[in-house]
Amino acid sequence: MAATDVRPLLELTHRFADELPELCTPWQGAEVPAPQVVAVDDALAQELGLDPQALSTPEAARVLVGMDAPEGSLPVAQGYAGHQFGGYSPRLGDGRALLLGELHDLDGRELDLHLKGSGRTPFSRGGDGKAVIGPMLREFVISAAMHALGVPTTRSLAVTITGEAVRREEGPQPGAVLARVAVSHLRVGTFQYAASMQDPDLLRRLTDHAIARHHPAAADADVPALALFEAVLDVQAALVARWMTVGFIHGVMNTDNTTISGETIDYGPCAFLDAFDPATVYSSIDHGGRYAFGNQPSIVQWNLARFAEALLPLIDDDQDRAVELATGLLAAFPARFGQQWRAEMRAKLGLAAEDDADGDLFDDLLRTMHEQGADHTNTFRSLSSVVRGDATPLLDQLRDRAALDPWLERYRARLAAEGRQAEVVAEGMDRTNPIYVPRNHLVDEALTAATAGDMGPIGELLDVVTRPFEERPGLDRYALPAPDAFGESFQTFCGT
Ligand code: AMP
Ligand code: MG
Numbered sequence: 001m002a003a004t005d006v007r008p009l010l011e012l013t014h015r016f017a018d019e020l021p022e023l024c025t026p027w028q029g030a031e032v033p034a035p036q037v038v039a040v041d042d043a044l045a046q047e048l049g050l051d052p053q054a055l056s057t058p059e060a061a062r063v064l065v066g067m068d069a070p071e072g073s074l075p076v077a078q079g080y081a082g083h084q085f086g087g088y089s090p091r092l093g094d095g096r097a098l099l100l101g102e103l104h105d106l107d108g109r110e111l112d113l114h115l116k117g118s119g120r121t122p123f124s125r126g127g128d129g130k131a132v133i134g135p136m137l138r139e140f141v142i143s144a145a146m147h148a149l150g151v152p153t154t155r156s157l158a159v160t161i162t163g164e165a166v167r168r169e170e171g172p173q174p175g176a177v178l179a180r181v182a183v184s185h186l187r188v189g190t191f192q193y194a195a196s197m198q199d200p201d202l203l204r205r206l207t208d209h210a211i212a213r214h215h216p217a218a219a220d221a222d223v224p225a226l227a228l229f230e231a232v233l234d235v236q237a238a239l240v241a242r243w244m245t246v247g248f249i250h251g252v253m254n255t256d257n258t259t260i261s262g263e264t265i266d267y268g269p270c271a272f273l274d275a276f277d278p279a280t281v282y283s284s285i286d287h288g289g290r291y292a293f294g295n296q297p298s299i300v301q302w303n304l305a306r307f308a309e310a311l312l313p314l315i316d317d318d319q320d321r322a323v324e325l326a327t328g329l330l331a332a333f334p335a336r337f338g339q340q341w342r343a344e345m346r347a348k349l350g351l352a353a354e355d356d357a358d359g360d361l362f363d364d365l366l367r368t369m370h371e372q373g374a375d376h377t378n379t380f381r382s383l384s385s386v387v388r389g390d391a392t393p394l395l396d397q398l399r400d401r402a403a404l405d406p407w408l409e410r411y412r413a414r415l416a417a418e419g420r421q422a423e424v425v426a427e428g429m430d431r432t433n434p435i436y437v438p439r440n441h442l443v444d445e446a447l448t449a450a451t452a453g454d455m456g457p458i459g460e461l462l463d464v465v466t467r468p469f470e471e472r473p474g475l476d477r478y479a480l481p482a483p484d485a486f487g488e489s490f491q492t493f494c495g496t
Contacts (some may be wrong), residue, residue, distance in 0.1 A: 012101030029066015030119025034163025082189035082256030093123030189256030235262025
Protein backbone atom coordinates (compact mmCIF):
# COMPACT_ATOMS: atom_id res chain seq x y z
CA MET A 1 0.00 0.00 0.00
CA ALA A 2 1.17 3.56 -0.73
CA ALA A 3 2.54 5.67 2.10
CA THR A 4 -0.15 7.75 3.81
CA ASP A 5 -0.35 10.60 6.26
CA VAL A 6 -2.01 8.52 8.89
CA ARG A 7 0.35 5.60 9.07
CA PRO A 8 3.23 7.36 10.73
CA LEU A 9 0.66 8.59 13.26
CA LEU A 10 -0.59 5.12 14.02
CA GLU A 11 2.45 3.39 15.35
CA LEU A 12 1.23 0.19 16.83
CA THR A 13 3.00 -2.44 18.87
CA HIS A 14 1.90 -6.07 19.07
CA ARG A 15 2.65 -6.96 22.63
CA PHE A 16 -0.47 -9.09 23.17
CA ALA A 17 0.16 -11.06 19.97
CA ASP A 18 3.79 -11.64 20.95
CA GLU A 19 3.22 -12.57 24.58
CA LEU A 20 0.06 -14.63 24.16
CA PRO A 21 0.01 -16.13 20.66
CA GLU A 22 -2.15 -19.06 21.85
CA LEU A 23 -4.95 -16.58 22.65
CA CYS A 24 -5.21 -14.96 19.23
CA THR A 25 -4.98 -15.47 15.49
CA PRO A 26 -3.33 -13.04 13.07
CA TRP A 27 -6.14 -11.71 10.90
CA GLN A 28 -7.22 -8.79 8.76
CA GLY A 29 -10.41 -6.91 8.04
CA ALA A 30 -12.71 -7.69 5.13
CA GLU A 31 -12.63 -5.64 1.95
CA VAL A 32 -15.51 -3.17 1.89
CA PRO A 33 -16.67 -1.02 -1.03
CA ALA A 34 -16.54 2.58 0.21
CA PRO A 35 -15.14 3.23 3.68
CA GLN A 36 -15.84 6.72 4.97
CA VAL A 37 -15.22 8.08 8.48
CA VAL A 38 -18.41 9.64 9.86
CA ALA A 39 -17.48 10.33 13.49
CA VAL A 40 -14.20 11.05 15.27
CA ASP A 41 -13.66 11.82 18.94
CA ASP A 42 -11.34 14.78 18.42
CA ALA A 43 -10.42 15.07 22.09
CA LEU A 44 -9.46 11.40 22.28
CA ALA A 45 -7.47 11.66 19.04
CA GLN A 46 -5.52 14.55 20.53
CA GLU A 47 -4.87 12.64 23.76
CA LEU A 48 -3.41 9.90 21.57
CA GLY A 49 -1.21 12.40 19.77
CA LEU A 50 -3.19 11.87 16.55
CA ASP A 51 -4.37 14.60 14.22
CA PRO A 52 -8.20 14.38 14.08
CA GLN A 53 -8.10 15.74 10.50
CA ALA A 54 -5.77 12.96 9.42
CA LEU A 55 -8.24 10.42 10.83
CA SER A 56 -10.94 11.61 8.41
CA THR A 57 -9.01 10.96 5.19
CA PRO A 58 -9.80 8.12 2.75
CA GLU A 59 -6.49 6.47 3.72
CA ALA A 60 -7.43 6.56 7.39
CA ALA A 61 -10.85 5.12 6.57
CA ARG A 62 -9.19 2.03 5.04
CA VAL A 63 -7.17 1.53 8.22
CA LEU A 64 -10.20 2.14 10.44
CA VAL A 65 -12.21 -0.63 8.79
CA GLY A 66 -9.26 -3.04 8.93
CA MET A 67 -8.58 -3.27 5.17
CA ASP A 68 -5.13 -1.74 5.50
CA ALA A 69 -2.91 -2.45 8.45
CA PRO A 70 -0.54 0.23 9.72
CA GLU A 71 3.06 -0.65 8.88
CA GLY A 72 4.69 -2.88 11.45
CA SER A 73 1.37 -3.82 13.05
CA LEU A 74 0.13 -7.36 13.56
CA PRO A 75 -3.68 -7.32 13.80
CA VAL A 76 -5.19 -10.31 15.54
CA ALA A 77 -8.57 -11.70 16.46
CA GLN A 78 -8.52 -12.46 20.18
CA GLY A 79 -9.94 -15.64 21.64
CA TYR A 80 -12.04 -15.77 24.78
CA ALA A 81 -14.71 -17.90 26.37
CA GLY A 82 -17.57 -16.73 28.54
CA HIS A 83 -20.71 -17.36 30.51
CA GLN A 84 -23.56 -15.82 28.53
CA PHE A 85 -26.70 -15.39 30.63
CA GLY A 86 -25.23 -17.97 32.99
CA GLY A 87 -24.48 -20.65 30.38
CA TYR A 88 -20.87 -21.41 29.45
CA SER A 89 -19.63 -20.97 25.87
CA PRO A 90 -16.11 -22.39 25.56
CA ARG A 91 -15.24 -20.42 22.41
CA LEU A 92 -16.50 -16.92 21.79
CA GLY A 93 -13.70 -14.56 20.78
CA ASP A 94 -13.54 -11.68 18.33
CA GLY A 95 -16.16 -12.90 15.89
CA ARG A 96 -16.39 -9.51 14.23
CA ALA A 97 -13.51 -7.63 15.77
CA LEU A 98 -9.75 -7.19 15.53
CA LEU A 99 -7.09 -5.97 17.88
CA LEU A 100 -5.02 -3.74 15.60
CA GLY A 101 -2.36 -3.44 18.29
CA GLU A 102 -1.32 -1.21 21.14
CA LEU A 103 -0.55 2.49 20.95
CA HIS A 104 0.61 5.00 23.53
CA ASP A 105 -1.11 8.20 24.51
CA LEU A 106 0.72 11.46 25.23
CA ASP A 107 1.12 10.41 28.86
CA GLY A 108 2.80 7.20 27.73
CA ARG A 109 -0.14 4.99 28.69
CA GLU A 110 -0.42 1.79 26.68
CA LEU A 111 -3.83 1.39 25.02
CA ASP A 112 -5.41 -1.18 22.71
CA LEU A 113 -6.75 -0.03 19.37
CA HIS A 114 -9.55 -2.38 18.41
CA LEU A 115 -12.05 -2.57 15.56
CA LYS A 116 -15.61 -3.87 15.83
CA GLY A 117 -17.48 -4.88 12.68
CA SER A 118 -14.38 -5.59 10.56
CA GLY A 119 -15.57 -8.87 9.07
CA ARG A 120 -15.61 -12.59 9.74
CA THR A 121 -12.81 -14.25 11.71
CA PRO A 122 -12.14 -17.82 12.86
CA PHE A 123 -14.30 -16.95 15.92
CA SER A 124 -17.37 -15.88 13.95
CA ARG A 125 -19.42 -19.07 14.42
CA GLY A 126 -22.67 -18.38 12.53
CA GLY A 127 -22.27 -14.58 12.47
CA ASP A 128 -21.57 -12.37 9.49
CA GLY A 129 -18.71 -10.51 11.18
CA LYS A 130 -20.38 -7.18 10.47
CA ALA A 131 -21.74 -4.27 12.48
CA VAL A 132 -24.19 -1.57 11.47
CA ILE A 133 -24.22 2.16 11.96
CA GLY A 134 -26.91 2.47 14.67
CA PRO A 135 -25.30 0.22 17.30
CA MET A 136 -21.78 1.51 16.54
CA LEU A 137 -22.85 5.14 16.97
CA ARG A 138 -24.72 4.04 20.09
CA GLU A 139 -21.45 2.79 21.58
CA PHE A 140 -19.72 5.98 20.37
CA VAL A 141 -22.24 8.26 22.15
CA ILE A 142 -22.76 6.28 25.32
CA SER A 143 -19.07 5.58 25.91
CA ALA A 144 -18.36 9.30 25.38
CA ALA A 145 -21.07 10.17 27.91
CA MET A 146 -19.73 7.65 30.41
CA HIS A 147 -16.22 9.05 30.06
CA ALA A 148 -17.54 12.58 30.58
CA LEU A 149 -19.37 11.36 33.68
CA GLY A 150 -16.08 10.04 35.03
CA VAL A 151 -17.00 6.36 34.76
CA PRO A 152 -14.09 4.11 33.70
CA THR A 153 -14.82 2.99 30.16
CA THR A 154 -13.40 1.97 26.84
CA ARG A 155 -13.59 4.89 24.45
CA SER A 156 -14.63 5.31 20.85
CA LEU A 157 -12.15 6.89 18.49
CA ALA A 158 -14.12 6.74 15.25
CA VAL A 159 -17.06 5.27 13.40
CA THR A 160 -16.50 4.46 9.73
CA ILE A 161 -19.27 3.45 7.38
CA THR A 162 -18.36 0.75 4.89
CA GLY A 163 -20.63 1.52 1.95
CA GLU A 164 -22.14 -1.91 2.34
CA ALA A 165 -25.74 -2.82 3.15
CA VAL A 166 -25.81 -5.34 6.00
CA ARG A 167 -28.80 -7.64 6.48
CA ARG A 168 -30.48 -7.35 9.84
CA GLU A 169 -33.89 -8.27 11.26
CA GLU A 170 -35.13 -4.68 10.75
CA GLY A 171 -34.04 -4.80 7.10
CA PRO A 172 -30.78 -3.79 5.37
CA GLN A 173 -28.69 -1.35 7.41
CA PRO A 174 -25.61 0.74 6.56
CA GLY A 175 -22.53 -1.25 7.57
CA ALA A 176 -20.08 0.43 9.96
CA VAL A 177 -16.94 -0.26 11.96
CA LEU A 178 -16.19 1.18 15.38
CA ALA A 179 -12.58 1.95 16.33
CA ARG A 180 -12.31 1.51 20.06
CA VAL A 181 -9.57 2.37 22.52
CA ALA A 182 -9.22 0.50 25.82
CA VAL A 183 -6.52 0.01 28.42
CA SER A 184 -6.82 -3.59 27.28
CA HIS A 185 -9.35 -6.10 26.06
CA LEU A 186 -8.54 -8.66 28.74
CA ARG A 187 -11.79 -10.09 30.04
CA VAL A 188 -12.81 -12.64 32.65
CA GLY A 189 -13.61 -14.72 29.55
CA THR A 190 -9.97 -14.44 28.40
CA PHE A 191 -8.91 -16.20 31.61
CA GLN A 192 -11.67 -18.78 31.24
CA TYR A 193 -10.42 -19.50 27.71
CA ALA A 194 -6.78 -19.79 28.81
CA ALA A 195 -7.73 -21.99 31.78
CA SER A 196 -9.64 -24.35 29.50
CA MET A 197 -6.45 -25.05 27.57
CA GLN A 198 -4.97 -26.84 30.63
CA ASP A 199 -1.57 -25.22 30.05
CA PRO A 200 -0.22 -23.80 33.33
CA ASP A 201 2.49 -21.84 31.53
CA LEU A 202 -0.09 -20.07 29.33
CA LEU A 203 -2.28 -19.20 32.30
CA ARG A 204 0.75 -17.85 34.12
CA ARG A 205 1.82 -15.75 31.12
CA LEU A 206 -1.69 -14.32 30.83
CA THR A 207 -1.70 -13.53 34.54
CA ASP A 208 1.71 -11.85 34.32
CA HIS A 209 0.56 -9.86 31.28
CA ALA A 210 -2.57 -8.68 33.12
CA ILE A 211 -0.62 -7.79 36.25
CA ALA A 212 1.99 -5.85 34.29
CA ARG A 213 -0.63 -3.91 32.36
CA HIS A 214 -3.20 -3.20 35.03
CA HIS A 215 -2.28 -4.14 38.56
CA PRO A 216 1.54 -4.01 38.81
CA ALA A 217 1.57 -4.04 42.62
CA ALA A 218 0.27 -7.63 42.50
CA ALA A 219 3.61 -8.77 41.08
CA ASP A 220 5.25 -8.33 44.49
CA ALA A 221 2.63 -10.25 46.44
CA ASP A 222 3.28 -13.72 47.90
CA VAL A 223 0.66 -15.14 45.54
CA PRO A 224 0.45 -12.79 42.54
CA ALA A 225 -2.62 -14.52 41.09
CA LEU A 226 -4.51 -14.03 44.33
CA ALA A 227 -3.41 -10.40 44.50
CA LEU A 228 -4.57 -9.94 40.90
CA PHE A 229 -7.92 -11.41 41.84
CA GLU A 230 -8.24 -8.99 44.75
CA ALA A 231 -7.23 -6.01 42.60
CA VAL A 232 -9.80 -6.90 39.95
CA LEU A 233 -12.42 -7.40 42.64
CA ASP A 234 -11.69 -3.89 43.90
CA VAL A 235 -11.83 -2.17 40.51
CA GLN A 236 -15.01 -4.03 39.57
CA ALA A 237 -16.64 -3.15 42.90
CA ALA A 238 -15.77 0.50 42.26
CA LEU A 239 -17.04 0.30 38.67
CA VAL A 240 -20.40 -1.20 39.50
CA ALA A 241 -20.81 1.34 42.31
CA ARG A 242 -20.40 4.05 39.65
CA TRP A 243 -22.97 2.37 37.40
CA MET A 244 -25.44 2.12 40.26
CA THR A 245 -25.10 5.76 41.25
CA VAL A 246 -25.19 7.16 37.74
CA GLY A 247 -28.20 4.99 36.81
CA PHE A 248 -26.50 2.91 34.12
CA ILE A 249 -27.73 -0.53 33.07
CA HIS A 250 -25.13 -2.47 31.13
CA GLY A 251 -27.67 -4.98 29.88
CA VAL A 252 -25.40 -7.89 28.96
CA MET A 253 -23.01 -8.57 31.81
CA ASN A 254 -21.64 -11.85 30.50
CA THR A 255 -18.19 -12.84 31.76
CA ASP A 256 -16.74 -11.96 28.35
CA ASN A 257 -18.00 -8.41 28.92
CA THR A 258 -16.32 -8.06 32.34
CA THR A 259 -12.87 -6.51 32.08
CA ILE A 260 -9.74 -7.16 34.12
CA SER A 261 -8.96 -3.43 33.98
CA GLY A 262 -12.23 -2.27 35.55
CA GLU A 263 -13.37 -0.40 32.43
CA THR A 264 -16.94 -0.63 31.18
CA ILE A 265 -16.89 -2.56 27.90
CA ASP A 266 -19.26 -3.57 25.11
CA TYR A 267 -22.15 -1.18 24.86
CA GLY A 268 -24.93 -3.31 23.47
CA PRO A 269 -28.40 -3.10 24.96
CA CYS A 270 -27.31 -0.65 27.64
CA ALA A 271 -29.35 2.29 28.89
CA PHE A 272 -29.66 4.98 31.52
CA LEU A 273 -32.58 4.83 33.92
CA ASP A 274 -35.38 7.30 33.57
CA ALA A 275 -37.69 6.57 36.54
CA PHE A 276 -35.80 4.84 39.33
CA ASP A 277 -36.75 1.17 39.53
CA PRO A 278 -34.25 -1.56 40.45
CA ALA A 279 -36.17 -4.08 38.33
CA THR A 280 -35.56 -2.08 35.15
CA VAL A 281 -34.51 -4.19 32.14
CA TYR A 282 -34.35 -2.73 28.65
CA SER A 283 -32.57 -5.45 26.74
CA SER A 284 -34.73 -7.34 24.28
CA ILE A 285 -32.71 -10.51 24.90
CA ASP A 286 -32.77 -10.46 28.72
CA HIS A 287 -36.04 -12.34 29.17
CA GLY A 288 -35.44 -13.41 32.77
CA GLY A 289 -34.23 -10.01 33.93
CA ARG A 290 -30.88 -11.51 34.94
CA TYR A 291 -29.14 -8.22 34.18
CA ALA A 292 -31.77 -5.88 35.65
CA PHE A 293 -30.41 -2.65 37.15
CA GLY A 294 -30.62 -3.84 40.75
CA ASN A 295 -28.93 -7.17 40.04
CA GLN A 296 -25.72 -5.67 38.70
CA PRO A 297 -23.60 -5.84 41.89
CA SER A 298 -24.42 -9.50 42.53
CA ILE A 299 -23.79 -10.34 38.86
CA VAL A 300 -20.34 -8.75 39.07
CA GLN A 301 -19.68 -10.91 42.12
CA TRP A 302 -20.87 -13.99 40.20
CA ASN A 303 -18.57 -13.11 37.28
CA LEU A 304 -15.68 -12.64 39.71
CA ALA A 305 -16.33 -16.16 41.03
CA ARG A 306 -15.84 -17.42 37.45
CA PHE A 307 -12.59 -15.42 37.30
CA ALA A 308 -11.41 -17.01 40.56
CA GLU A 309 -12.19 -20.48 39.19
CA ALA A 310 -9.97 -19.81 36.20
CA LEU A 311 -7.12 -18.63 38.46
CA LEU A 312 -7.30 -21.50 40.99
CA PRO A 313 -4.30 -23.49 39.62
CA LEU A 314 -2.11 -20.43 40.20
CA ILE A 315 -3.46 -19.65 43.65
CA ASP A 316 -2.38 -22.85 45.37
CA ASP A 317 -1.29 -26.35 44.36
CA ASP A 318 -3.77 -27.65 46.91
CA GLN A 319 -7.12 -27.04 45.22
CA ASP A 320 -9.07 -26.92 48.50
CA ARG A 321 -6.70 -24.30 49.85
CA ALA A 322 -6.97 -22.30 46.61
CA VAL A 323 -10.77 -22.36 46.79
CA GLU A 324 -10.66 -21.29 50.43
CA LEU A 325 -8.41 -18.30 49.67
CA ALA A 326 -10.47 -17.16 46.69
CA THR A 327 -13.78 -17.64 48.47
CA GLY A 328 -12.53 -15.59 51.40
CA LEU A 329 -11.89 -12.61 49.11
CA LEU A 330 -15.08 -13.10 47.15
CA ALA A 331 -17.10 -13.01 50.37
CA ALA A 332 -15.74 -9.51 50.96
CA PHE A 333 -17.22 -8.23 47.70
CA PRO A 334 -20.56 -7.00 49.12
CA ALA A 335 -18.77 -5.03 51.82
CA ARG A 336 -16.30 -3.51 49.37
CA PHE A 337 -19.05 -2.64 46.95
CA GLY A 338 -21.13 -1.17 49.79
CA GLN A 339 -18.27 1.01 50.94
CA GLN A 340 -17.74 2.37 47.41
CA TRP A 341 -21.45 2.84 46.85
CA ARG A 342 -21.96 4.75 50.09
CA ALA A 343 -19.00 7.00 49.28
CA GLU A 344 -20.56 7.75 45.87
CA MET A 345 -23.93 8.39 47.46
CA ARG A 346 -22.45 10.76 50.04
CA ALA A 347 -20.91 12.77 47.22
CA LYS A 348 -24.27 12.85 45.40
CA LEU A 349 -25.96 14.15 48.55
CA GLY A 350 -23.20 16.64 49.34
CA LEU A 351 -22.20 14.91 52.56
CA ALA A 352 -18.56 14.93 53.59
CA ALA A 353 -18.32 12.59 56.56
CA GLU A 354 -19.29 8.97 56.97
CA ASP A 355 -22.16 8.33 59.38
CA ASP A 356 -23.78 5.18 60.81
CA ALA A 357 -27.14 6.35 59.50
CA ASP A 358 -25.89 6.70 55.89
CA GLY A 359 -27.29 3.35 54.76
CA ASP A 360 -30.80 4.16 55.99
CA LEU A 361 -30.71 7.69 54.61
CA PHE A 362 -29.78 6.45 51.13
CA ASP A 363 -32.12 3.44 51.15
CA ASP A 364 -35.09 5.54 52.24
CA LEU A 365 -34.47 8.07 49.49
CA LEU A 366 -34.24 5.35 46.85
CA ARG A 367 -37.31 3.53 48.17
CA THR A 368 -39.35 6.72 47.96
CA MET A 369 -38.00 7.49 44.51
CA HIS A 370 -39.12 4.05 43.39
CA GLU A 371 -42.56 4.39 44.96
CA GLN A 372 -42.98 7.83 43.47
CA GLY A 373 -41.73 7.02 39.96
CA ALA A 374 -39.08 9.74 40.38
CA ASP A 375 -36.63 10.36 37.58
CA HIS A 376 -33.18 9.14 38.65
CA THR A 377 -31.05 11.84 37.05
CA ASN A 378 -33.32 14.77 37.82
CA THR A 379 -33.98 13.76 41.43
CA PHE A 380 -30.29 13.70 42.29
CA ARG A 381 -29.66 16.89 40.34
CA SER A 382 -32.43 18.66 42.25
CA LEU A 383 -30.78 17.96 45.62
CA SER A 384 -28.37 20.86 45.16
CA SER A 385 -31.40 23.15 45.06
CA VAL A 386 -32.46 21.73 48.43
CA VAL A 387 -29.02 22.66 49.74
CA ARG A 388 -29.47 26.15 48.28
CA GLY A 389 -32.80 26.40 50.12
CA ASP A 390 -35.33 25.50 47.43
CA ALA A 391 -36.93 22.05 47.54
CA THR A 392 -39.34 22.73 44.65
CA PRO A 393 -37.29 21.03 41.88
CA LEU A 394 -37.08 17.93 44.10
CA LEU A 395 -40.78 17.93 44.96
CA ASP A 396 -41.54 18.30 41.24
CA GLN A 397 -40.11 14.80 40.76
CA LEU A 398 -42.69 13.23 43.09
CA ARG A 399 -46.31 12.19 42.52
CA ASP A 400 -47.08 12.97 46.16
CA ARG A 401 -45.19 16.14 46.99
CA ALA A 402 -45.22 15.26 50.71
CA ALA A 403 -43.66 11.83 50.20
CA LEU A 404 -40.16 12.97 51.12
CA ASP A 405 -41.05 15.29 54.02
CA PRO A 406 -39.69 13.13 56.86
CA TRP A 407 -36.65 12.26 54.78
CA LEU A 408 -35.96 15.91 54.00
CA GLU A 409 -35.99 16.71 57.68
CA ARG A 410 -33.27 14.11 58.33
CA TYR A 411 -31.29 15.20 55.29
CA ARG A 412 -31.34 18.85 56.28
CA ALA A 413 -30.29 17.91 59.80
CA ARG A 414 -27.30 15.96 58.42
CA LEU A 415 -26.28 18.89 56.23
CA ALA A 416 -26.63 21.30 59.13
CA ALA A 417 -24.57 19.06 61.40
CA GLU A 418 -21.74 19.08 58.87
CA GLY A 419 -21.89 22.87 58.90
CA ARG A 420 -20.31 23.38 55.47
CA GLN A 421 -21.10 26.44 53.41
CA ALA A 422 -24.24 25.73 51.36
CA GLU A 423 -23.00 27.15 48.06
CA VAL A 424 -19.73 25.22 48.22
CA VAL A 425 -21.63 22.01 48.94
CA ALA A 426 -24.17 22.66 46.17
CA GLU A 427 -21.48 23.41 43.59
CA GLY A 428 -19.75 20.14 44.44
CA MET A 429 -23.04 18.29 43.98
CA ASP A 430 -23.57 19.90 40.59
CA ARG A 431 -20.21 18.52 39.52
CA THR A 432 -21.28 15.06 40.72
CA ASN A 433 -24.93 14.76 39.67
CA PRO A 434 -25.30 15.25 35.92
CA ILE A 435 -28.11 17.19 34.35
CA TYR A 436 -27.73 15.54 30.93
CA VAL A 437 -27.38 11.79 30.32
CA PRO A 438 -27.99 9.99 27.03
CA ARG A 439 -31.60 9.09 27.68
CA ASN A 440 -33.02 6.25 25.63
CA HIS A 441 -35.54 8.24 23.67
CA LEU A 442 -32.94 10.84 22.69
CA VAL A 443 -30.40 8.23 21.66
CA ASP A 444 -33.04 6.38 19.70
CA GLU A 445 -34.16 9.51 17.89
CA ALA A 446 -30.58 10.52 17.01
CA LEU A 447 -29.69 7.03 15.77
CA THR A 448 -32.78 6.84 13.62
CA ALA A 449 -31.75 10.11 11.97
CA ALA A 450 -28.13 8.95 11.55
CA THR A 451 -29.22 5.67 9.98
CA ALA A 452 -31.21 7.71 7.48
CA GLY A 453 -28.10 9.81 6.75
CA ASP A 454 -28.67 12.84 9.00
CA MET A 455 -25.80 13.16 11.49
CA GLY A 456 -27.12 16.47 12.91
CA PRO A 457 -29.04 15.10 15.93
CA ILE A 458 -26.27 12.74 16.99
CA GLY A 459 -23.75 15.58 16.84
CA GLU A 460 -25.94 17.72 19.07
CA LEU A 461 -26.56 14.85 21.49
CA LEU A 462 -22.82 14.23 21.73
CA ASP A 463 -22.20 17.89 22.46
CA VAL A 464 -24.79 17.78 25.26
CA VAL A 465 -23.79 14.52 26.96
CA THR A 466 -20.08 15.21 26.87
CA ARG A 467 -20.66 18.29 29.07
CA PRO A 468 -23.07 16.54 31.44
CA PHE A 469 -22.75 18.78 34.49
CA GLU A 470 -23.04 22.18 32.91
CA GLU A 471 -26.57 23.54 32.61
CA ARG A 472 -26.86 25.36 29.31
CA PRO A 473 -29.74 27.41 27.92
CA GLY A 474 -31.82 25.89 25.14
CA LEU A 475 -31.17 22.30 26.13
CA ASP A 476 -34.27 21.73 28.27
CA ARG A 477 -35.53 18.80 26.24
CA TYR A 478 -32.30 16.90 26.92
CA ALA A 479 -33.03 17.03 30.65
CA LEU A 480 -36.56 15.68 30.42
CA PRO A 481 -37.53 12.07 31.01
CA ALA A 482 -39.00 10.08 28.14
CA PRO A 483 -42.66 10.62 27.32
CA ASP A 484 -44.60 7.92 29.22
CA ALA A 485 -45.52 5.94 26.13
CA PHE A 486 -41.88 5.63 25.14
CA GLY A 487 -40.62 4.40 28.50
CA GLU A 488 -43.09 1.55 28.71
CA SER A 489 -42.31 0.05 25.36
CA PHE A 490 -38.62 0.83 25.07
CA GLN A 491 -36.21 -1.99 24.36
CA THR A 492 -32.63 -1.82 23.23
CA PHE A 493 -31.36 -4.49 20.92
CA CYS A 494 -28.13 -6.34 21.11
CA GLY A 495 -26.60 -4.50 18.21
CA THR A 496 -25.36 -7.26 15.97
P1 AMP B 1 -21.32 -9.28 22.22
O1 AMP B 1 -22.75 -9.60 22.49
O2 AMP B 1 -21.12 -8.14 21.26
O3 AMP B 1 -20.53 -9.12 23.48
O4 AMP B 1 -20.74 -10.53 21.44
C1 AMP B 1 -20.78 -11.85 21.95
C2 AMP B 1 -20.04 -12.75 21.00
O5 AMP B 1 -20.73 -12.85 19.74
C3 AMP B 1 -18.64 -12.32 20.66
O6 AMP B 1 -17.85 -13.47 20.54
C4 AMP B 1 -18.81 -11.61 19.36
O7 AMP B 1 -17.61 -11.58 18.60
C5 AMP B 1 -19.87 -12.46 18.68
N1 AMP B 1 -20.63 -11.73 17.67
C6 AMP B 1 -21.56 -10.75 17.88
N2 AMP B 1 -22.05 -10.31 16.71
C7 AMP B 1 -21.42 -10.99 15.72
C8 AMP B 1 -21.49 -10.98 14.29
N3 AMP B 1 -22.32 -10.17 13.62
N4 AMP B 1 -20.69 -11.84 13.63
C9 AMP B 1 -19.86 -12.66 14.27
N5 AMP B 1 -19.75 -12.72 15.60
C10 AMP B 1 -20.51 -11.90 16.33
MG1 MG C 1 -18.78 -8.69 24.10
